[in-house]
Amino acid sequence: MREDAGVAELLTALVDGTGRPVSVDGTTLTAPELLGAAAALGAPLAGRARVAVHATPTMDTVVAVVGALLAGATVVPVPPDSGAAELRHLLGDSAPECWLGAAPPDPHGIEHLPVDLAARASYTPAGVAEDAPAFVLYTSGTTGLPKGVLLPRSALAAGLDGLADAWTWTAEDVLAHGLPLFHVHGLVLGVLGPLRTGSGLVHTGRPTPERYADAARAGATLFFGVPTVWSRLVEAPEHAAALREARLLVSGSAALPVPVFERLRQLTGHDPVERYGMSETLITVATRADGVRQAGWVGVPITGVETRLRDEDGAPVPHDGESVGSLEVRGPTLFDGYLNRAEATAEVWTEDGWFRTGDVACIAPDGRHRIVGRASVDLIKSGGYRIGAGEIESTLLGHPAVAECAVVGAPDEDLGQRIVAYVVPRSDVADEDALGAELTAWVGAELSAHKRPREVRFVASLPRNEMGKVQKKRLA
Missing domain, CATH: 3.40.50.12780 (ANL, N-terminal domain)
Structure with a gap:
């Protein structure tokens, strides 16, 4: 250069x-x-x-x-x-x-x-x-x-x-x-x-399955998509099969549901790689082509980038793969500030020079990251527990009756916040109360009792932005 x-x-x-x-x-x-x-x-x-x-x-x-x-x-x-x-x-x-x-x-x-x-x-x-x-x-x-x-x-x-x-x-x-x-x-x-x-x-x-398949047949080796794109592709197996000759499938902008990850593996022969970033930081964490690929985990910091977790008091959170903390980053990919917003710019930096992403995450001992979500909507504090909405959502998506879901915390006088799951079912629900109870028990058995939804609400669709991210504040 x-x-x-x-x-x-x-x-x-x-x-x-x-x-x-x-x-x-x-x-x-x-x-x-x-x-x-x-x-x-x-x-x-x-x-x-x-x-x-x-x-x-x-x-x-x-x-x-x-x-x-x-x-x-x-x-x-x-x-x-x-x-x-x-x-x-x-x-x-x-x-x-x-x-x-x-x-x-x-x-x-x-x-x-x-x-x-x-x-x-x-x-x-x-x-x-x-x-x-x-x-x-x-x-x-x-x-x-x-x-x-x-x-x-x-x-x-x-x-x-x-x-x-x-x-x-x-x-x-x-x-x-x-x-x-x-x-x-x-x-x-x-x-x-x-x-x-x-x-x-x-x-x-x-980003249709047909056009992705055409690109693959024409020799494309590297594919980018958001979860919505990949979800539609796995619903079209005849087009998904064309991506078997690709080298790498990349998913980002939101968490890739576990069932979609597994279905992509079945149809294309590829485990997709996920990555994490935002407008202010560009992509700071990515699953390497030669790294461990696991649904819900977005990889390790790219060259030059550092990450850390902090609790509400600014104390370090252990990198044990379970403990959840606020994610902070620093490195050469970060922005120079918000245009015409000096105060907003100052608010997102710590005194020692780290950028507060506003996201909560956990980091495994080997350095891999799992993004729980936005601190404002995806970190649920219920009954003294700090619970990540993403973990519950991934578990619910493993149930055959669930097509899509979003988990939020709703105000609760007893618990502080109660876990509420909005669920798009795969077919008409004859008995919502029965299915709601079944999904609650499913989460309790797969995770732990304090992470089970206290309420399940069935909806026809979830509000999303143009990148496929669920707009949880609209649910509230």
């Missing part, structure tokens, strides 16, 4: 001309074509500090993001389904100087620059400092208005190199996925990763 006085190339393979073709929903560009189209944006983007990109699952988005990064601008990915209020907040907070890609539904007074996939120009390095901001990624806004996460180029480079090491991800691979292009998983890992490692990319447009 070329490096000079703190200046480093982020998209190494693309710029060096060693990258393989990139395809998005049927539109394909070779590495030289992509570099030329992205470089053609250089002139109109000259001097622009921050730009918005309409992040549709198209080649336009890839060229816009790459062009802006090569020109030295900071990219603000805009979800294509943003509502009017969300869009006003995102654009008002980030103040981009122009909008790239398809025209916005409301221009908000921002100059619109379309992307020309046929345009070509020679690339001249902009000499961008490695600590310059690459993205402003907005959080989901579960605790107020979404916050803009400032991600420096150095964090992206460290994160992608760490995953390339963990997954033996090389230019010999072809990555396939159909994830949104405005989050860490789909955009940073799923687009910038191939442009740094040199691997090919097939973005399927939509």
